[in-house]
Amino acid sequence: MVDMNALSELLQRGKAKDVKEMTQQAVDEGISVQTILDDGLLSGMNVIGVKFKNNEIFVPEVLIAARAMNAGMEVIKPLLIDNNIESRGVVVIGTVKGDLHDIGKNLVGMMMRGKGLTVIDLGTDVAPQTFIESAISNKADIIACSALLTTTMKEMGNVVKAVKDARLDESVKVMIGGAPVTESFKDMIQADAYSSDAASAAEIALQLCRKVS
Amino acid sequence: MTGKERVFRTFEGELTDSLPWVPFTGVHAGKLLDYDAKEVSTDADKIVAAALEVNRLYKPDGQPVMFDLQIEAEVLGCELLWSEDSPPTVKTHPLAQENEIPTYIPKRSDGRIATHLKAIETLKPLIGDTTALYGICCGPFTLASHLRGTDIFMDMILDEEYVHSLLTYTNEVAKAVASYLIESGIDVVAVVDPLISQISPSHFNQFMSSPFSDLFSHIREQKAKSSFFVCGNATMNIEPMCNTRPDGISVDENVSLAEAKKITDRYEITLGGNIPLTTVMLLGSQPDNMKTVVDLLDTVSHKHLIVSPGCDMPYDTPIENTIAVEHAVHETESARSMVKNYEKTETEFTGTLPDYEHLERPLVEVFTLDSTTCAACTYMLAAAQDAVSSIKESVDLVEYPYTTMENIGRCRKMGVTKLPSIYINGKIAFSSVIPAREELVKRIREVM
Numbered sequence: 001m002v003d004m005n006a007l008s009e010l011l012q013r014g015k016a017k018d019v020k021e022m023t024q025q026a027v028d029e030g031i032s033v034q035t036i037l038d039d040g041l042l043s044g045m046n047v048i049g050v051k052f053k054n055n056e057i058f059v060p061e062v063l064i065a066a067r068a069m070n071a072g073m074e075v076i077k078p079l080l081i082d083n084n085i086e087s088r089g090v091v092v093i094g095t096v097k098g099d100l101h102d103i104g105k106n107l108v109g110m111m112m113r114g115k116g117l118t119v120i121d122l123g124t125d126v127a128p129q130t131f132i133e134s135a136i137s138n139k140a141d142i143i144a145c146s147a148l149l150t151t152t153m154k155e156m157g158n159v160v161k162a163v164k165d166a167r168l169d170e171s172v173k174v175m176i177g178g179a180p181v182t183e184s185f186k187d188m189i190q191a192d193a194y195s196s197d198a199a200s201a202a203e204i205a206l207q208l209c210r211k212v213s
Numbered sequence: 214m215t216g217k218e219r220v221f222r223t224f225e226g227e228l229t230d231s232l233p234w235v236p237f238t239g240v241h242a243g244k245l246l247d248y249d250a251k252e253v254s255t256d257a258d259k260i261v262a263a264a265l266e267v268n269r270l271y272k273p274d275g276q277p278v279m280f281d282l283q284i285e286a287e288v289l290g291c292e293l294l295w296s297e298d299s300p301p302t303v304k305t306h307p308l309a310q311e312n313e314i315p316t317y318i319p320k321r322s323d324g325r326i327a328t329h330l331k332a333i334e335t336l337k338p339l340i341g342d343t344t345a346l347y348g349i350c351c352g353p354f355t356l357a358s359h360l361r362g363t364d365i366f367m368d369m370i371l372d373e374e375y376v377h378s379l380l381t382y383t384n385e386v387a388k389a390v391a392s393y394l395i396e397s398g399i400d401v402v403a404v405v406d407p408l409i410s411q412i413s414p415s416h417f418n419q420f421m422s423s424p425f426s427d428l429f430s431h432i433r434e435q436k437a438k439s440s441f442f443v444c445g446n447a448t449m450n451i452e453p454m455c456n457t458r459p460d461g462i463s464v465d466e467n468v469s470l471a472e473a474k475k476i477t478d479r480y481e482i483t484l485g486g487n488i489p490l491t492t493v494m495l496l497g498s499q500p501d502n503m504k505t506v507v508d509l510l511d512t513v514s515h516k517h518l519i520v521s522p523g524c525d526m527p528y529d530t531p532i533e534n535t536i537a538v539e540h541a542v543h544e545t546e547s548a549r550s551m552v553k554n555y556e557k558t559e560t561e562f563t564g565t566l567p568d569y570e571h572l573e574r575p576l577v578e579v580f581t582l583d584s585t586t587c588a589a590c591t592y593m594l595a596a597a598q599d600a601v602s603s604i605k606e607s608v609d610l611v612e613y614p615y616t617t618m619e620n621i622g623r624c625r626k627m628g629v630t631k632l633p634s635i636y637i638n639g640k641i642a643f644s645s646v647i648p649a650r651e652e653l654v655k656r657i658r659e660v661m
Contacts, residue, residue: 100294150529179444182492
């Protein structure tokens with residue numbers, strides 16, 4: 001019988017091929033998809049998030065673990081749909097207009113996936129209207145905006161405004177983050193949430209999705 | 214003692230008359246002369262003019278000529294996204310789809326390397342005797358990421374040999390650029406590698422120790438100083454960075470300066486930092502900036518210490534905030550008492566303000582931190598004196614330095630929030646930026 005702790009360990013070590021094989025083995029052994037997802041893959045990614053937040057691991061280790069998680073997810077994705085296992089929420093994420101930095105945004109997206117959220121990554125240099133259109137078409141719970149520059153963080157205010165103008169502010173929350181962004185900046189532009197690190201961002205997103213739904 | 218001596222003696226571990234101050238004025242320098250970011254990233258004459266204005270207004274002991282990590286990447290084929298108010302950003306990564314190792318080493322005449330060198334060579338005889346000139350060189354890891362994209366992080370685990378080879382190449386580029394900078398007159402080569410904060414100490418030791426040690430040794434051989442600039446929370450890598458033997462290390466506000474200094478002091482390496490860029494320099498007030506510097510200086514030993522912003526200053530950093538920082542670094546005790554007075558909320562103006570609506574002649578009031586110690590304030594007062602003396606008719610002129618309780622109360626009563634400022638007949642005319650004589654004379658004449 002496949003040990004979910006062993007699956008989690010392999011994921012944390014970034015062993016994509018092994019994670020894929022062990023996930024398939026678990027499926028073949030009849031372990032429920034929900035168990036594989038929660039106790040194996042998401043559990044492993046959760047440990048990665050905590051270690052990253054505590055400065056015990058860094059960007060390469062997170063990326064390699066996320067790659068392993070994706071390898072496992074490929075195996076169970078069709079089964080999640082067959083078993084009507086729903087996503088815990090939908091996040092539309094992107095780096096704001098005029099800003100091409102994506103390391104932080106990618107990490108946040110990975111951590112959110114690691115929490116069982118569906119993440120639509122719009123990439124970099126994303127205009128407010130693009131966030132809105134994607135949020136509507138994907139029935140998103142959250143728009144998550146990233147910026148690395150003091151000059152582009154102002155764009156986050158435009159996204160908040162666009163959400164209000166589109167009358168989505170009841171159903172869609174706006175999260176912001178990035179090196180120059182602060183809690184007080186969040187208050188200033190009236191965004192819903194701010195996080196200083198990727199792991200906390202994922203946790204906050206999960207909480208927001210629970211509140212929204 | 215000149216600023217340059219202050220910087221060099223600090224590197225040697227001597228205590229100086231005041232701490233050295235090195236503002237990282239990249240594109241922000243352009244703001245002083247109304248040039249946009251692209252102009253002060255591409256036009257050598259404008260880079261020089263802006264750097265001279267930085268030198269005049271901010272009284273730096275050392276200053277960068279440019280602060281742009283994309284110069285080498287652009288020469289090596291990365292496309293850039295330009296902005297009016299920030300440095301360019303790398304848009305495309307030539308090695309994103311292929312595991313090639315380039316061989317081309319940029320020449321002095323290539324792209325904006327030539328622009329940078331021309332600006333250095335022009336500035337050197339103008340301010341190089343008294344101010345340490347910093348030359349920014351893109352660090353080998355960040356340059357590798359510019360070329361490869363963020364896959365470089367995965368490569369560190371999946372294809373170690375490739376990363377070693379790519380870093381060997383980018384380090385050769387960095388060494389060549391460092392040589393060009395030194396030959397052109399740079400005193401301190403600042404190797405800026407923000408991505409270092411994103412990797413573990415073991416990855417640092419595995420991949421970075423060798424190229425960075427080699428680079429700093431190369432700079433040392435050419436009798437120049439080196440500084441290793443990093444952004445983000447690089448706390449865990451401060452010690453491995455020390456082991457590569459730079460003369461200095463510079464960190465931003467994500468690192469505790471006091472904790473980092475305990476480590477750098479053991480290696481007799483000079484630490485630079487770390488005034489918060491956004492919360493304090495960009496969005497804070499003048500007293501916030503002075504208080505931050507005074508508090509910062511109280512937390513660390515002053516030997517082997519350079520005071521700097523956490524990183525490249527945002528274009529729109531208020532000029533008066535930078536002036537306040539300079540004052541707090543060079544006149545710390547004066548700033549300490551100003552901050553103390555500022556915090557006294559009970560300070561009220563007990564005198565009488567002039568009857569501005571019924572003045573017999575124009576009244577020019579110059580509000581300063583202190584024109585005897587603050588360079589920008591000296592220039593502001595001198596500009597006012599010069600303008601007033603050039604007007605035949607009688608004009609009243611008075612300075613209110615922010616050094617007495619009465620003047621602090623007056624500033625509050627008048628609503629003066631930026632120093633230095635010039636008010637004409639009770640109304641704000643100029644703040645922070647020193648006006649030209651003609652401009653000031655014109656404004657005075659408007660009330661005559």
